Amino acid sequence: MNPDTRSTPSDDDLDRLLARRYRDTSPEFEARWVALKRELRQAPPVRARLLPAWRLTGWFGAVGALGAAAAIAFVMYSARPPKPIPSVAALSPQLTELLAMDAVLGRALPLLDEENRTALLHLPASGQP
């Protein structure tokens, strides 16, 4: 190596070395570019998406969060203990009496068959002894 190069590189040397660029490209590189361009021509650029990627992510996130919230609400609702039936004591005395009568009479069997019972119910009141 030239003894000059053994000296410390100056700032100017450094600047000039850093600023160096390719003067030209090789014919092989240009040939590769032509081939690549042909390939790209057959695969046109993809159409712009309806929304940019970051916006799509936001939308998916919002929809996902809504879905998760709905699922949590459903689970909480279905796990809720059933509403208690109001106790008899909470009802009015008249209704309590009516319910008691219904419980007794609901099980009673009619003494007459339906035809006779209907006829009896429609007897004129004046015909009574």
Added chain:
Amino acid sequence: MNTACLPPFLLLLADWLVWRSESAAPAEEPDGDDEAGWMIRVAAGEEAGLQHLYDRWKRPLLSFFYRSLGSHADAEDLALEVFVRLHRSAADYRPTAKFSTYLFHIAQNLLRNELRRRRRKPADAVPPELFEELPQENAPDRRLAELEEVFQRALLRLPEKQRTALLLIQQQQLDYPAAAAALRMTENALRVLVHRARQMLKTEMEAMT
């Protein structure tokens, strides 16, 4: 306007309207520096758009990749890959920053993938005559040619972040805001990084000579 309080369907409608207006806008005739205009052409499938970007950026990209990897063949591969990525992403491109910022962000991602993929393999030396000096093209300097090999070896010893910062600022001549945006760091942090990179590069070169 605070869009957070709008009902979601209105936001969706607004997005759709924006998309319609952007996609329906005719490709303007780009001027010399309007790379965004050329990207619109690429998105529209015009081959001339991609060819323009290639003609303008192929040498900066090759230089950047060569200095970063020390391999001419790999530099060519990655430079072509950048144009493939540009072609693919043209439809989504939004000129929110300088085109060079966008371009070198892609380049840096590819570079990192490449460095991750392989541990550095021996560089195939590029004859110095393939390089030109931008500031002083006529400087007849044999010393520089002799320093080239040491310089390249020393450059490859720098951490990737420092090397990329140095190249974007000094080789690609990006301004600090653009380079900082490409590297996703503040301008001040970039200034410190470049300063340290230069110091380290000099130290490495001194140790090698």
